[in-house]
Amino acid sequence: MMSELRIGIAGLSGRGLHWIRLMQKLKGYRITALCDLRQEALDDGLAAVDGEDEQACFRDYEEFLNFDGMDAVALVVRSEYQGALAAQALEAGKHVSAEVPAAHSMDECWRIVLAQERSGKVYHLAEQCRYAGYLDKWQELVRSGDLGDVTYAEGQYLHYYTRCMFQDPHSGALFGVDRLPEFPDAVAAWVNRMPPIHYVVHDLSPLLRVLDDRVVEVIGMSTDSPSRAHPEILSPDMQVALMKTEKGAMLRLAASFAQPHPENDTHWQQVIGTKGCVEWRRALDDVPRLWLADGEARDKQPQTWGFSKDQEPEEAKGSGHWNLDFYVHAAFRDAVLYDQSLEFDVYKAMDVAAPSILAADSIDQDSRKLEVPDFRPNANRKKGEAP
Numbered sequence: 001m002m003s004e005l006r007i008g009i010a011g012l013s014g015r016g017l018h019w020i021r022l023m024q025k026l027k028g029y030r031i032t033a034l035c036d037l038r039q040e041a042l043d044d045g046l047a048a049v050d051g052e053d054e055q056a057c058f059r060d061y062e063e064f065l066n067f068d069g070m071d072a073v074a075l076v077v078r079s080e081y082q083g084a085l086a087a088q089a090l091e092a093g094k095h096v097s098a099e100v101p102a103a104h105s106m107d108e109c110w111r112i113v114l115a116q117e118r119s120g121k122v123y124h125l126a127e128q129c130r131y132a133g134y135l136d137k138w139q140e141l142v143r144s145g146d147l148g149d150v151t152y153a154e155g156q157y158l159h160y161y162t163r164c165m166f167q168d169p170h171s172g173a174l175f176g177v178d179r180l181p182e183f184p185d186a187v188a189a190w191v192n193r194m195p196p197i198h199y200v201v202h203d204l205s206p207l208l209r210v211l212d213d214r215v216v217e218v219i220g221m222s223t224d225s226p227s228r229a230h231p232e233i234l235s236p237d238m239q240v241a242l243m244k245t246e247k248g249a250m251l252r253l254a255a256s257f258a259q260p261h262p263e264n265d266t267h268w269q270q271v272i273g274t275k276g277c278v279e280w281r282r283a284l285d286d287v288p289r290l291w292l293a294d295g296e297a298r299d300k301q302p303q304t305w306g307f308s309k310d311q312e313p314e315e316a317k318g319s320g321h322w323n324l325d326f327y328v329h330a331a332f333r334d335a336v337l338y339d340q341s342l343e344f345d346v347y348k349a350m351d352v353a354a355p356s357i358l359a360a361d362s363i364d365q366d367s368r369k370l371e372v373p374d375f376r377p378n379a380n381r382k383k384g385e386a387p
């Protein structure tokens with residue numbers, strides 16, 4: 001059994017540097033390689049690593065994958081090729097811990113699933129919101145039947161995020177709308193060209209966990225491009241997906257990056273069943289609520305649920321995103337080093353990725369309803385569906 005996980009980190013901007021700092025604090029990780037297309041980002045990555053260990057540095061992803069001093073790849077690139085890069089790492093025999101979104105096309109989803117199955121390596125999607133403590137309570141309410149049959153659920157990710165919408169084609173540097181006059185040759189960066197609904201993962205992942213369900217049909221709708229809030233930005237201000245699940249519930253998911261929205265109040269969810277409902281807080285100074293049809297209360301009652309779990313490990317504190325970032329790195333490490341099974345396996349990760357991708361495809365096809373495949377190797381995996 002391996003005693004430490006030698007990991008290489010690809011993508012060394014804000015999030016990649018956060019991963020470096022976090023992994024150095026967690027037992028079991030040793031950072032042995034760094035990769036970014038930009039030399040400036042590699043320099044930032046090297047500066048963020050403490051200690052005596054040396055890191056091999058790469059600007060070419062294929063050369064990085066050929067480095068035999070690492071067992072696993074941490075993929076923290078914001079790129080339209082994110083899914084292909086994850087699959088390529090599995091194909092090269094590396095375990096993969098990938099940032100969200102997992103992929104941006106259905107072909108990439110299938111390639112990841114097949115590469116994971118063929119290689120037997122661990123693939124883990126680092127979606128951290130599904131670990132929130134309040135979701136443990138919601139899951140109990142659904143499992144116990146207290147909410148009855150779930151008929152409807154909502155999730156939304158409204159994140160005013162304009163600071164990396166543009167890229168200097170010469171240096172690769174990313175910047176926001178405010179600095180456009182400094183870069184006459186600026187091009188739209190991926191986050192600017194990406195359909196916002198591709199990023200609804202942080203709200204769909206928690207809902208599917210609570211419902212223990214998967215999406216089977218999806219319809220998308222969008223406001224027009226460019227943004228009305230910032231006409232320089234291509235990203236539409238709002239995209240919405242309607243989904244139907246295998247168990248028969250309907251979901252509404254919304255995503256937005258270009259339109260102003262209160263900071264730190266990016267996520268919201270609710271779940272409605274035949275015997276009651278739960279909802280997350282409506283504003284930062286609000287509280288979550290619960291109503292049960294056979295209870296005494298006539299209206300939804302305030303609850304003390306929060307992001308923290310009842311038992312929060314000391315190592316989780318300060319890890320980022322309400323202390324939830326810890327859980328993704330712990331789950332990945334424990335799966336690779338200690339052979340522990342992943343709750344959020346490659347199939348559940350694709351259950352989250354595929355409906356988001358197909359919602360954008362539906363938008364491109366005048367809101368046509370699209371079927372979501374089951375990626376699991378069983379009777380539902382239609383022959384010929386996997387490329």
Ligand SMILES: NC(=O)c1ccc[n+]([C@@H]2O[C@H](COP(=O)([O-])OP(=O)(O)OC[C@H]3O[C@@H](n4cnc5c(N)ncnc54)[C@H](O)[C@@H]3O)[C@@H](O)[C@H]2O)c1
Binds near residue numbers: 012037101128172174
């Ligand atoms: N889970 C979360 O809460 C959370 C939060 C922030 C970002 N993210 C995800 O983390 C990733 C990185 O986010 P960011 O804000 O740091 O992005 P960013 O756009 O600022 O930086 C991405 C970096 O990846 C590099 N890169 C792109 N393609 C590459 C390739 N083929 N090979 C090597 N390097 C490449 C770029 O040069 C850049 O330095 C994104 O996928 C984003 O969606 C997740």
